[in-house]
Amino acid sequence: MNAWRQPGLWLTFLIVLAGGLGALLTRNDTLRETMFTTLMFVALASSLNILLGYTGYVSFGHIVFFGLGGYTGFYLLSQRGWPVYMAALAGGLLSALLAGLLGLAIFRLRGAYFALATIGINEAARAFVNNFPPFGGPTGLFVNFAVYKQYGGAAQALWITFTLLWASTLAVLLLSFLIKHSRFGLGLMAIREDEDAAMVMGVKAPAAKTMAFVLSAFFPGVIGTLFFFKNGNVEPGDAFRLHMSIETLVMVMLGGQGTVLGPVVGAVTYERLRSYLLTSSFFKNLHLAFSGLALLLIVLFVPAGVVGWLRTHFARLRGVLE
Amino acid sequence: MSPSASLRPCLQVQGVTKRFGGLQALTNVTFDLPEGQILGLIGPNGAGKTTLFNVISGVYSPERGRVIFRGQDITGWKPYHVARLGLARTHQIVRALNGLTVLQNVMTGACFGRESRPLSQARDIADEVLTFVRLAERRDELAASLNVAQKKRLELARALAARPYLVLLDEVLAGLNPTEIAEMVEVVRQIRDQGVTILIIEHVMHALMNVSERVIVLDYGEQIAEGTPEEVANNPKVIGAYLGDPRLAEELLSGK
Secondary structure, three states: OOHHHOHHHHHHHHHHHHHHHHHHHHOOHHHHHHHHHHHHHHHHHHHHHHHHHHHOOOOOOHHHHHHHHHHHHHHHHHHOOOOHHHHHHHHHHHHHHHHHHHHHHHOOOOHHHHHHHHHHHHHHHHHHHHOOHHHOHHHOEEOOHHHHHHHOOHHHHHHHHHHHHHHHHHHHHHHHHHHHOOHHHHHHHHHHHOHHHHHHOOOOHHHHHHHHHHHHHHHHHHHHHHHHHHHOEEOHHHHOOHHHHHHHHHHHHHHOOOOOHHHHHHHHHHHHHHHHHHHOOOOOOOHHHHHHHHHHHHHHHOOOHHHHHHHHHOHHHHHOOO | OOHHHHHOEEEEEEEEEEEEOOEEEEEEEEEEEEOOOEEEEEOOOOOOHHHHHHHHOOOOOOOEEEEEEOOEEOOOOOHHHHHHHOEEEOOOOOOOOOOOEHHHHHHHHHHHOOOOOOHHHHHHHHHHHHHHOOOHHHOOOEHHHOOHHHHHHHHHHHHHHOOOOEEEEEOOOOOOOHHHHHHHHHHHHHHHHOOOEEEEEOOOHHHHHHHOOEEEEEEOOEEEEEEOHHHHHOOHHHHHHHHOOHHHHHHHHHOO
């Protein structure tokens, strides 16, 4: 069986390719902004899926890697004059390193205790940045206009950032697909199903879980840097929103955890709903209530998510939906 | 195989003692298991049989004593290190990886067992082992959809796909009907004939007496008897602690 021939892979890639190309070809700023948010959610959800979907560990701390990696990248590009792609890479590497260190400590915990520990990490990261002078403390950092010169102006910088985000999103999906079809991925899924049985079969669970955590943390660091660069500033309140972690969880659960396509479907659907709710006069203050309700309904009625549900109920789709 | 190699113990358990709080689960358990043999492990519920399996496979580490596998001291090793040396096991309460397909379950064994095969080769091994345990036609179904007898065969297939030197079988016959028991016993014999050493826990006495070369009896964590099935079945201590009825012993042996 050749995994590359799976139509599901190409379907997933085409959705994301088309979205990015649409914005790049039309050069429409509004479309770019919408696509930026959508692709960001797709990438965040897909990277969380590597931990949540394949390994089965629920993390409320995914946004920590977005926040801390983003802060690091933003610091490097705004205060040290690094080019944005280098800064984004550095942000990703810092997040990956942090995940490696954290993983060694908190993967001794399982289930609810692991989830609780990840909430603690979010709060700790916020408190740290609030009191860390190089990162500007509570007021955060902003981009000096001179920085945009190397990109040929602010408008051009936005397009470059968007292109980098688009490429990162495709990279996350590729990574997610490769993991799912690897020996390493099989080990992760064995851990998800029964960690003790997996270890008895020879799966080195502590190392595998930590590796999954590292891989899932790298991209949020990259994306955080790009997002804050696009915004032109970063502050602790924006970087460490616990509810963004929860929204990312909802996207993965909605689309279907443990599938490559699921987080894409979940992220796009949730993003569309969210922007509708945020702009409607009646719902604008209720969008988080909605995401909580959605999570509740999914967990109760479709725990496998949209893609998972389709795969279970239509055996023929199993070859198509990856 | 040279005679000296066949006499070398595959597994040596030396003075193993395990305690859970105030409960003495295992006391000074000692035995050798030569290569290529089937050793039966019997005893009443709570005698410490599964605990002993857990100590051997690295799930628990013992307070005292040593576990030596093919000449290597593996006491206190992690289960995944023990598995990669060539020791595989099944569980008393089946632990199928329910969300994965039957094939993926068995591939996991091949990928992470002694031979650590890459995925493509693991798939071939899994297909071969699934045919051996007669689950081949269910290969693409989710493990959750199997019944108990099939799940037991799945666990066995998973263990065998690792190409182990030693398998620990924890009540693979429990819950099976007489036909299924006969089939499984045949499978166990075939595994031994392939050169795999077997340590087996079983309550289905006639089957165990039939298939084992030697039997060890545990009671309250202590080893109360060891010997051939005949010796053990006629041992008054074993009759008192476990078999309960002297005539039963005769029946068990006459079934042979």
